[in-house]
Amino acid sequence: MSGERDALDGHDARLLLALARDPRATVLALAERVGLSRNTVQARLARLDRLGALDTFERRVDPAALGYPLTAFVTVRVVQRELAAVADALDRVPEVLEVHGVSGPEDLLVHLVARDADDLYRIAGHLLAIDGVERTSTSLVMRSLVGFRTAPLLRRLAGDG
């Protein structure tokens, strides 16, 4: 059975977990931790970014450290026809970190950050002013109850083999 040439296995998962523990770890150290040879680890790491299994480094940049401690999610309903244009306009807003097209009564889910309450208000207004936007609804993130993590998934994958 060939085919699944691009699926990650337990070794990959363990490798990623090791990296999560110490992102700056040397290949040698990783090899030691996961119990594989240096050669193998090197090959697998190469394969991982050949496959694009790793998202961009930008993901690791903490907006709070950049001076944007506030996070909000804004649902947006748009004039369907103008979806592309709206997406484009959102793309041009620096504070917008992410935009998802979602199912349900709302069309878009916008993830954004702001310097403070005033700033948030300003940005929210900005979104509303975009041509094609019908209405928006802002939810301020007051607290992060579970911080972003993928370790549980990795552990599950690492578990079996």
Added chain:
Amino acid sequence: MSGERDALDGHDARLLLALARDPRATVLALAERVGLSRNTVQARLARLDRLGALDTFERRVDPAALGYPLTAFVTVRVVQRELAAVADALDRVPEVLEVHGVSGPEDLLVHLVARDADDLYRIAGHLLAIDGVERTSTSLVMRSLVGFRTAPLLRRLAGDG
């Protein structure tokens, strides 16, 4: 004026942008790209993770590559008293990547992934079964219109100096 000992400046931003371009870049290469000396770059990098300005490496792991190509956001309304218990239960669900406590009519915003539609249905059911959860509303991410990025913020910070 001292005080802001932990604020990032333009050099930091440029450093992070360079890292975003090539996460595996050597300190030497980074120094060259941002036009600082190797020593300085080394010092700044050290400072960056001393400050915790970088989020965990787990952020870079792509759930899709792990076999979870579906993403959904679920808003959850809970019995207020049970918030902590609910958060705890959510924390124990591997497919839950993130949980935010938000303002507005809904209490929680849950970010999760699933293997396929059936899996998503199962997980959604699981959430609803949690003690203290009053109601949930699931929005499937159909498309990512703007992929996660912080580069615009970094560029803004890099711009002035």
Added chain:
DNA sequence: CGAGGCACTGAGCAGACTGCACACGGCCCG
């Protein structure tokens, strides 16, 4: 059964990078 493919291992090697130290210069502030 034997051939071929595949993944992992161990060894080796030249070259590059790291981590650290030291000394110096510019700048700002008390």
Added chain:
DNA sequence: CGGGCCGTGTGCAGTCTGCTCAGTGCCTCG
């Protein structure tokens, strides 16, 4: 003016990287 703080250039020993080669166990297929 004297310190702090930051950035720079130099230097060095130790380590890591990137790559290659050869050998092994396993699995699949003819």
